[in-house]
Amino acid sequence: MTAVTLNVNGKRYSADVEDRTLLVQFIRETAGLTGTHVGCDTSQCGACVVLLDDVAVKSCTMLAAQANGGSVTTIEGLARGDQLHPVQAAFREHHGLQCGFCTPGMIMSAVDMIRRHPEGLDEATIRHELEGNICRCTGYHNIVKAIQSAADEMSALPAAAE
Amino acid sequence: MGIEGIGARVVRKEDRRFITGKGRYTDDIVLKDTTYAAFVRSPHAHARILSIDTTAAKAAPGVIDVLTGADLAGDRIGGLICGWMIHSKDGSPMKAGAHPAIAHEIVRHVGDQVAVVIAETKAQARDAAELVEIDYEVLTAVVDPAKAQDADAPQIHPEAAGNLIYDWHIGDAAATDAALAAAARTIKLDIVNNRLVPNPIEPRVAIGSYDEAEEHFTLYNTSQNPHVARLVLSAFVGIAPEHKLRVVAPDVGGGFGSKIFIYPEETVCLWASKKIGGRPVKWTSDRTEAFLTDCHGRDHVTRAEMAFDADNRITGFKVHTIANLGAYMSTFSSSVPTYLYATLLSGQYAIPAIYAEVEAVYTNTVPVDAYRGAGRPEATYLIERMMETAARELGVDPADLRRKNFVKSFPHQTPVIMCYDAGDYEATLDKALAAIDYAGLPARKAASLAKGKRRGLGFSCYIEACGIAPSQAVGSLGAGVGLWESAEVRVNPVGTIEVLTGSHSHGQGHETTFAQLVNDRLGIGVNNVQIVHGDTDKVQFGMGTYGSRSGAVGMSAIVKALDKVEAKAKKIAAHLMEASEADIVIEGGEVKVAGTDKTMAFAHVALAAYTGHNLPAGMEPGLKESAFYDPTNFTFPSGTYICEVEVDPDTGVVEIERFVAVDDFGNVINPMIVEGQVHGGLAQGIGQALLEGVTYDMESGQLLTGSFMDYTMPRADDLPSFEVSTTVTVCPGNPLGMKGCGEAGAIGSPPAVINAITDAIGVRDIAMPATPSKVWAALHGAA
Incomplete structure (x- = not known):
């Protein structure tokens, strides 16, 4: 067993977990935050993407112990109260989701993508950068539009891009 | 509005x-005192179970019980059923083999469940599953549907001699043969429709919970139709009468058909919950299990011949299809290659004579059932590949050949049951031709050639049947339920x-x-x-x-x-x-x-x-x-899809330059949602054409494409932005005038892509998925 302490969405969680416990299991089972999903066992689908110390990671591909002491942001921690994050709002506005299962990972990846590209994003870059996230419902068309729109909005309003 | x-x-x-x-999916539900199930699955495609030793597993930490097919049979829990009766040509009913929720004596595909471990945690259940010792006598396996009926093929179910489930037909054989004999030209085509895995991103989950005080069961599951699940689990599996069984399907993360069916794990979790004294039993599929147990789709091998008169009008269409239904007959599998396939073989065309024969066979593979489109993509692929091939071999423009043969007045009775109620096929074709700038194609082809690339354009004028259907009509065709x-x-x-x-x-x-x-x-x-x-x-x-x-x-x-x-x-x-x-x-x-x-x-x-x-x-x-x-008829969405590709002859890589989809869905409630449905369908159809395909080892029956590492799911950079629009002919069959939009994209798109690739590289056919290596080989004569 390993003692793991994580700050998830600003709240501290400590638990003794089996050494093999994955970060996603800690998030879903210990912290009880079920917005982060598991869609595959091979680190392909990206439904489990969260931010660890502000960087996107696949939480199914990391041990909870590796993240010990870190600060995790999940989909539940993105909005400020009723105020949606611009990426969340854009996914809704552009119909960038259908069944919603891949959506948390998509949104977290998009947040990370926009952070890494302060110069702005074009369609080809967005499509290339989404390689690690699989959606079976949308054909990506509206996801790409949503990310493009959010990126444009966040670069126009730097204060919102924090 | x-x-x-x-x-x-x-x-x-x-x-x-x-x-x-804040979505609430089945795996997010944790009931009080939940236990976790892990299945022990067959590593063999076909084998006899000689012995199962659960001693070590039962002694493992946290294990509550280990159950086998013998336990299930001992408790008189019924097997799973196929709910649509098909009769063969000779009038005999289809030959359905038994489908126990845990295999008993024989395993019939890799992934078949052999035992289940119930433990305090998921990890303990999985650890203990490794300790279940099973002796198998490995038997010969067959995975190729075209070889399932060979004399040396293994017999998979005693009920189905030669692995033939049914030998069904539709249409007028004599009239079709006469049309072929009298034809000015006939075009022959051998077509394989590749096997696919639906792969909704949410894996399947089942939670069975038995309340001893009320003698009442609850099942939480990832279902597209919880009431049908309850009916089957009550009336056929015998878990409990319907008033003692509640089924809840909360937020479900995509289905595409694969979550219609009633699966073994649902039976097992319900049964096991009662068996261990009422604690809930939860099973969550991982992706590998999903590949091994979610019903697959398609998998047809077809030979077809189309007759044309001297004026290039279609006079007859003859089809022979072998449909692979896998190791067991899934819930609606029998209907897919029959009434959902052959009844659409007239396409958008006025064809006076059609005859189709369908042989459905067992193989040692995952069961095959409905996947987005279900039969209609197979029909559309066949017809639209045939029309494109015919246009090339008759030396006419593919749009003109289609236009000449379109059904132009409604209602139109086809020779294969369906009566098309409304449509305007020229309207969708014209709109799509304008959108793609068909007239500019030669210049675009020349421009591609000048930079060392090959450009091609492919059509698909699809029709499908939705809304299924008047209950009396489907009942007369063998459906076990009303629709x-x-x-x-x-x-x-x-x-x-x-x-x-x-x-x-x-x-x-x-x-x-x-x-x-x-x-x-x-x-x-x-x-x-x-x-x-x-x-x-x-x-x-x-x-x-x-x-x-x-x-x-x-x-x-x-x-x-x-x-x-x-x-x-x-x-x-x-x-x-x-x-x-x-x-x-x-x-x-x-x-x-x-x-x-x-x-x-x-x-x-x-x-x-x-x-x-x-x-x-x-x-x-x-x-x-x-x-x-109760609907009065099927509805008939239709449309024209045009795909334009550029192929790099040095690498075989196909780039979809443009994809134009013009659909007639009748009246539309929310265009944003309808467009989204089309986008998603297109991605799945393009995935079938370019990327996706199940590969089995032909000898061992091992699934070689058993993860997202091996089975290519379409990613964002595999796809273009789509150009979608609609035309409207109002459906006369329902009060809102709607036709349905959920499957069209997946139905219409594969032939458009393959027609474009074969146009670009100048070959008659290329097998799906048209991967770069296949395209390169076709271009360089190394196929």
């Missing part, structure tokens, strides 16, 4: 919970509304579109409408969502219930306002007397219905109505 009515691009009501991580839908509209005393529907939303946006319908009728705003679905304790009965039926059938049931609600509300309002019932109109949330300034809020009428203080003489209080809607 108003800003929230029919035809408006209303942003989805359900999105907020999904984008904030109506139910709805209940409950007006609350404050005037808000709950709609209970038998349709199930798992990405389609029913919570928005169904609310738009109510708002269109009553004008109370979509936020005053709650759509309730997916729980057999709340919704009395329903047939679920598949076959693009929730609009045409599910919403039609809501229309019928709304008609009754409005009629009663008008009676109450007329009484309260001392007006004639015929003068009452409902609009904008108000109930008005036409031609006067008399008006009252709809909420006021609702309250009056529930106080009962002042109702017309003899009227029951309350304002709640239900309806069952």
Whole structure:
């Protein structure tokens, strides 16, 4: 067993977990935050993407112990109260989701993508950068539009891009 | 239509919970005292179970019980069923083998469940599953449907001699043979429709829970049709009578057909919960298990011949198909290569004679059942590959050949059951031709060639049948269920509304579109409408969502219930306002007397219905109505898809330069959602054409494409932005004039892509998926 302490969405969680416990299991089972999903066992689908110390990671591909002491942001921690994050709002506005299962990972990846590209994003870059996230419902068309729109909005309003 | 009515691009009501991580999927549910199930699965495609030793597993930490097929048989739990009876040419019923929820004596595909471990944690269950020792006698396996009937093929089920489930046919053999004999030209084509894995991103989950005090079971599962699951688990598997079994399918993360079916794990979790004394038993599939157990789709091997007269009109079409149904017959598998496939073989064309024979066979592979489109993609691929090939070999323009042969007057009775009710195939073709700039194609081809690339364009003029279908008609064709839908509209005393529907939303946006319908009728705003679905304790009965039926059938049931609600509300309002019932109109949330300034809020009428203080003489209080809607016909969405590709001859890489989709879905409730459905379907169809395909080792029957590492799911950079639009011919068969849009993209797109690639590189055919290596080999004569 390993003692793991994580700050998830600003709240501290400590638990003794089996050494093999994955970060996603800690998030879903210990912290009880079920917005982060598991869609595959091979680190392909990206439904489990969260931010660890502000960087996107696949939480199914990391041990909870590796993240010990870190600060995790999940989909539940993105909005400020009723105020949606611009990426969340854009996914809704552009119909960038259908069944919603891949959506948390998509949104977290998009947040990370926009952070890494302060110069702005074009369609080809967005499509290339989404390689690690699989959606079976949308054909990506509206996801790409949503990310493009959010990126444009966040670069126009730097204060919102924090 | 108003800003929230029919035809408006209303942003989805359900999105907020999904984008904030508050969706509630089955795996998110943890009941008190939950135990976890791990299945021990066969590593062999075909083997005899000689012995199972569970001693070590039962002694492992946290293990509560280890159960096998013998335990299941001992408790007289029934097997799974196929719910659609097909009769062979000779009149004999299909030969369905037994399908126990845990294999007993014989395993028939890699992944077949052999035992289940129930433990305190998921990890303990998995650890202990490794300790179950099983001796197998490995038997010869067959995975190729074309070889399943060979003399040396292994016998998979004793009930089906030679692995032949049925040998079915449709149409007029003599007339078709005569047409072929008299033809000016005939075109022959051998076509394989590749096997696919549906792969919704949410894996399947089942939680079985038995309440000893009430002798009542609850199943939480990832289902597209919880009521049908309850029916089958009650009436055939024998878990409990329906009033003692509740099935709940909460938020479901995509289905695409694969979550229609009733699966073994659901039976096992329910049965095991009772067996261990009532603690809930939860099983969550991982992706590898999903590849090994979710029903696959397609897998047809077809030989076809089309007859043309001297004027290039089609005079006959003859088809022979072998359909692989896998190791067991899944819930609706028998209907897919028959009534959902061969009945669409007329395409958009007036064909006087058609004859199709279908042999369905068992193989040692994962069961095959409906996957987005289900039979109709196979029909469309065959017809549209045939039309393109014919155009090339007859030396005519492919658009012209199609146009010449289009059905142009309606209703149109085909030789294969279907009667097309409405359509305008030239309208979609013309719109698509204009969108792609067909006239500019030669210049674009020359430009590509100048930079060392090859450009090609491919058409697909698809038709499909949705809404399935009049219950009496499908009953006469062998369906074990009726295919109506139910709805209940409950007006609350404050005037808000709950709609209970038998349709199930798992990405389609029913919570928005169904609310738009109510708002269109009553004008109370979509936020005053709650759509309730997916729980057999709340919704009395329903047939679920598949076959693009929730609009045409599910919403039609809501229309019928709304008609009754409005009629009663008008009676109450007329009484309260001392007006004639015929003068009452409902609009904008108000109930008005036409031609006067008399008006009252709809909420006021609702309250009056529930106080009962002042109702017309003899009227029951309350304002709640239900309806069952049985469609009068299939609906027939159609369209033209055009794909333009550029191929790099050095690498074989195919770039989709443009994809134009023009669909006729009849009336549309929410264009934003409809476009989204088309986008997703296109991605799955393009995936089939370029990327996806199941590969089995032909000798061992091992699934070689068993993860997202090996099975290529379409990614964002594999796909273009799509150019989608619609034309409208109103469907005469239902009150909203809708046809259905959920499957069209997956049905229409594969032949457009392959027609474009074969045009670009100048070959007659290329097998799907047309991977770079196949394209390169075809270009360089190394195929």
